[in-house]
Amino acid sequence: MRFAAVAAGITLLLSTLGLVSPARADDVAESYVVRGEVTADGSLSITETITFDGPGPTDLEQRLATTRPQLNYTQLNYEINDVTVTAGGSDLSPTISTDGDYLVIGVDASKAGDDPVEISYTVVGAAVALPSIPDRADLTEVSWRVLQGLNVGVEQVSGEIALPANTHTYDIDCASGPPAATSTCTTYASGTFDAIYPQFTDGPRGPGEVVVLTFSVPTSAVAANQVLTEHWTLDRAFTAQGLPLAAALAALVLGGAALFALYRSKGTDAKGGRPIPVGRFEPVAAGEERFELVEKVRPGEIGTLVDERVDPVDITATILDVAQRGHLAIVQLPHENTNTNIDWTFERKTGPDELQHYEQIIVDAIAPVDGEPITVSKISGAVGEAVQRVQDAIYDEVVTEGWFVERPDAVRSGWGRIGWISVGVSVVALVLLAAFTKFGLLGLVLLGLAVGLLWVSQQMPRRTAKGASILSGLQVLAMTLATQPTDRLPKANTYEEISRVLPYAVVLGGLDRWLQALADADDDPGVPDPDDLSWYRAPQDWQLSDLPFSIESFITTMQGTLYTRH
Incomplete structure (x- = not known):
């Protein structure tokens, strides 16, 4: 009561002063x-x-x-x-x-x-x-x-x-x-x-x-x-109950099963038999073993069979292979000064065996018959058009060999386009479903399945049973190159025997130990060796002990200047 009286008095006072309007x-x-x-x-x-x-x-x-x-x-x-x-x-x-x-x-x-x-x-x-x-x-x-x-x-x-x-x-x-x-x-x-x-x-x-x-x-x-x-609310658009949830789960189960079936049929290798040996070291004398190819699988084809892509390393390994087989000489150019990078050019030669189609394209591009040899530092612009033809030829070759049913790049490209189209369609579907219905969760599932299809497309193609068996043989060869003693090759022609191994070591691993083995095989340490290797020529003061650095630099420069990985 006291508070009400006080409040009434204050209100009357403010009203008298004109500060509030009376009720x-x-x-x-x-x-x-x-x-x-x-x-x-x-x-x-x-x-x-x-x-x-x-x-x-x-x-x-x-x-x-x-x-x-x-x-x-x-x-x-x-x-x-x-x-x-x-x-x-x-x-x-x-x-x-x-x-x-x-x-x-x-x-x-x-x-x-x-x-x-x-x-x-x-x-x-x-x-x-x-x-x-x-x-x-x-x-x-x-x-x-x-x-x-x-x-x-x-x-x-x-x-x-x-x-x-x-x-x-x-x-x-x-x-x-x-x-x-x-x-x-x-x-x-x-x-x-x-x-x-x-x-x-x-x-x-x-x-x-x-x-x-x-x-x-x-x-x-x-x-x-x-x-x-x-x-429209976010909760309504992505309702996780009733029919919207059931539709999303059904799409997830059916779509997931379809993706798995597609992956199994197009992206998983056929079941191969026993590994097919590609190469091995055969005894030729007491304490000596010689590297022999069991299957005619070239280094450039190995990389494509392993990762289903023609990479810069495959082309680099092919150049080393055709060189050590006598079709090219890799020529290391003299240094103008210590601040310049090493550069190389190529000299065309006539080898004892027949080149594969893609190998011939590479030789013609880097050492043309009627043109100036290409230097590695400028190889990208000079052979850019040839690289695409090399890729096409290698892809065709692995199909001809029976390792793939279809060209790996064509299969990936075709399914990749379908995957990107699916992603675009699913994004539109997600926007429409979320904006106008309660089935936004279904749209998310569709988008996820489209991304899954895009991923599956990059796991293709499927290797044949023969391709799977060759791949298993290459895995055995990779282990062999990593563990085989490097001092058991025939002493009479150690340079040539180790040179035959190098291109395969480039794509399968173990390159460092085989390069060092070739450097250690120098029969006149301390003496310049510019012409000791038939396939690699260097400046007059170059020695075999410089070979590991020279070849590693050559490989790095080649891969950096050819083209980016596809």
């Missing part, structure tokens, strides 16, 4: 009476009778909500029509406008004098179909804020909603208070001797507070007329 009596209506009717088609008509003690306010306003949020990312939409505002039978000429999700009714209630102000309108969309229950008649729920959005308070609120004749009501409820924190109305009833139709009482209610009346009636008496729309 007006017409800011609160004496009563607010609702008379409504629900018709068989679900339409709801409302008439609100607002009575003031004396003239009403000049700026009476009511805001009627045209939407109402529901569960599952949906909202109800209300269509409000036939708005009238009268007093004593005279039209008060209200202003009617929209503000977002509200229909705003404004009127000068002071024109009503001592007569009550009557606001009338009809609502379509307040009758909502309830879920069907077995062995029970279908019901329609009618729910409406019979008091809402007034900018004045009301002392007493009451009302009644008439129904079609002989209509029984179920589950009536009435809530009132601030819109976000309503509680039970003072009284509400329906279907009794004293309350045949749904009716309620409540109050007092402040400005903006609501009274929500809800009841259910048989659908046979009142049809549902709800207008329901769905809101």
